[in-house]
Amino acid sequence: MKTDKETRQLTWVVIAWIVIVAFIDWLSNHWSLLSALLFALLFLLIAAGLFKLVLKLFVSAIKSIFK
Secondary structure, X not given: OOOHHXXXXXXXXXXXXXXXXXXXXXXXHOHHHHHHHHHHHHHHHHHHHHHHHHHXXXXXXXXXXXX
């Protein structure tokens, strides 16, 4: 008999498999849209990283002024 933890893990594996199969099916029908979104996501991640870096530097500069 499986424990609750094993049952939950198996449930998540089944859900993940269904999502992966559905995604592959969707991907075959919407390849150009997906590639455009992934390309945009790359630039959004770069912009978010740069914004975080600039914000860190700004906070550091303000802290050093008020020391």
